[in-house]
Amino acid sequence: MSLTGYVARRLLHLVPVVLGVTILCFFLIHLVPGDPARTILGNQATDQRVALLRHEWGLDRPLPVQYGKFMDRVAHGDLGTSLFYNVPAGNLVLQRLPVTLWLICYGAILSVLIAVPLAVIAATRRDRLGDHAIRVVPLVGLGFPSFWIGIMLLLVFGLHLGRPFPVGGYGEGFFGHLHSMFLPALTVALAISPILIRSLRAAMLEVLDSEYITTARSKGLPERRVLTKHALRNAAGSTVSVLGVNIGFLVGGTLVIEQVFAVPGIGQLMINSIFQRDFPVVQGVTLVFGILVVLVYLATDVLHSLLDPRVRFD
Amino acid sequence: MTVRTRLLSLAILVAVAALCATAALGSRTATPKRGGSVTIARIEDSQSFDKTTVFQNESIWLAEQIMEPLYTVTPDGKNVKPWLATSYKVSNGGKTYTFKLRPGVKFSNGKTMTSADVKFSIDDARAQSKGWGYLDAAIKNITAPNPSTVVFNLKFTWAPFLADIALFANGIIPNKFNGETRANFYKHPVGTGPFMWDKRVVGQSVTFKRNPFYWQKGKPYLDSVTWKFVTDENTRELQLRGNQIQVDEFPPFNSIQKLQNTPGVTMTLFPSTRTDYLDMNQKYPPLADRHVRRAISHAIDRQAIIKSVLFGHGKPANSFLPPQVPFYNPNSGGLQYDIAKAKAEMAQSKYPKGFKVALLVGAGAQVEAAMGQILQSSLKQLGIDVTFNQKDTSTEFQDIQKQNYQLAFSYWTMDIADPDELVTFAVDIKGGGAHSFYTEYNNPTVVNLSHQAQRETNVAKRAQLYNKLQQIAAGDAFLGFLYYSPFRYAYSSKLHGFFVYPLGNYHLEDAWLG
16 A cells, blocks of 8 residues: 555544544543533632523533534534633644644654664663663653653753753744753653663664674674664664654643643643633543544654555555 | 940940841832833633633732722722722712712723713623622612712612722723623723733733823833743742742742742732631531531641641631631630530530541642641541542532532632621522532521621621621531631742732732832
8 A cells, every 4th residue: 555545544544533532522521520610600609600601601401412512613623612711722722732742842852862872872882881871870760750850950950050941931933942942842851762762772782683784794884884774774663663652642741741841732721621621622632632642653653664664554 | 244245235236226227118118110021920820801700819810900990908908998089978878879080090092081981880890690790789870970970879778888899890991891892802901000901822821011091100110010820839939039930929838938038039928818617518417516516616726737738827717707807806706726625515416426527628639638637637536537538629619519518628718898798608598699608507697697787887886796797607616717828929029019918919000120
């Protein structure tokens, strides 16, 4: 099957996934106890005021009717209106989405920049001090929770050492984002890198033991070329899959990092909306999460196949 | 000590005292500077700026920077003073109030405020049945005989009327929403306040800029104020220390001491009307027993709670009214910690051997968990077996309001400078709309006293009514009065004139950067 056909088929798979996500999300969030009207009205939530607000939002109708209305709106590209902010939920989600995508992509790039050189060094210095250090030190970092690492980075680089980075925020413009998002992205990278290093090191060791590497070396190819052209490229396939799985996980898991660094991303929106029982926003964010995860896995598979021609599209 | 040494010590003491006095006087009398911007970081984002229907403090305190009422609350939170009106006269046996409007007040769009704007604003506010309209229920009609006079005719004498008029919901906006729809108007409201709308990124920040037409000449001093939504308390503190923000709203109690010792940071505890309670739902039979409730109230170790939860920054509550509310009576007999008395009350109850009770606690709410453990330990001595029922905060809130609980924690902050709002909510089982703070407490004598106090305009007589009401309510122990706690603000030492009122609002027209 051609690449285009494969991508088209995988994109078609999005339809049942999205449908499943909407059904699950809609009914689960409505089944959870907690009433948005009471949350918004606070201590002044008399039964009369709660009833008025619920009627205004259509929450007094049967759930299947509400779901039908929701799906009708989704089909027209409308995720409904945020109950808390009274603005289109779709706008809220789209406004936050680039922030989270920035964080994930930036984090993924940094994790590759950290993991690849370290994994190559570890693989080429197998069982020597450098190898042991590279295998152990990042694991220590993995043992600490992200919020702790984030706060430490903020303390060191946001308050001390000449304050090279701001204490949180998203920044303005491309270079502003690059600057402001460095510490959050580094926190993401520090969480993923140990896994990537171990995966890539193991793959590299396997590749370096294979006969074609011996052949390449015996042909007199420079070691650098052997490592980058032949070993790394072949070893990268499985690591791309590991990275993809982790990015898929990160799509819904950047919340802690967003909170610590005051990054106005989609994870933060999701949590706040759940606490506020802002149904349209929760549904909208979940829908976007679902689509994103599918797209990330698709991109991972495509990249894997491009790196390793033996992988076929079927 | 020789005479010479004593003289020397005295001279040093006098010098130090003189220096301190000069410094204190200097900071109080320093000339405000114009310019600069301030960023306030807080744990919640603003929901809406429709002052007539929003109930969230993080929205209300911002709306007040734009829309101002005829009268406003005094700094002690116990009275009102003229604001957009300069005076009022009462006639018709207390049923007609005639206000004189302050001359020369303009909206931020440059138009002069008139009585037509006032009439429209308050008529609109009182029409909002799902908002704050209920507080204006005493108003029969409003007339505007001339541009600088507004007349309020009441259905009956209503003692809290001035306090109600000073409510943010009764802030003045341009007639007919300045030609816009209500929904559009409140997306960027216009008022007479020190600041005017600039921009908002929903879910992130709100920025107001100086109103060039502000009626207090020379004010506000600041060019703009931005409120940022920063959920993590550690990040807010680091941003304050890094000068990315100038005000950290509500730092946690365990950070207060550290912030008090942080250079460049002023940590202030402003007296507040916040009062925390233990709700006892009388629908659960043991809690309908007055002796049981009194026993529980006596068993609450308030000092232990204040020490462990507030890190000492609070006071035990001795009435359901806080000290910053008019007619608060410190001698109302609110029950205090005394295990011997608690056991004596239990012995007189229908449950001398105790009973099982579930305490509703917010999942992840550390303060409630800590208070719950202290309570659990105390009540065990009375044979009351407390189990925790953990729910996420939204569900917890709903369960309290639907009275689907036995014991729960709750709190209150005042919106007006009059006890009526809280008293009605807490003891008037039918009129308050909240089943007496969701407890089902129903004492006809107390309800009757609250109704009398609403109509009694003689201050001394009103005080007597509220004294009696507080005493009976305290004796009935319908709520466990826990503690009074302050509003906590950490801010840059360069920020001056920042003052938080007991109702939680602040007048940023007085704030300036040094």
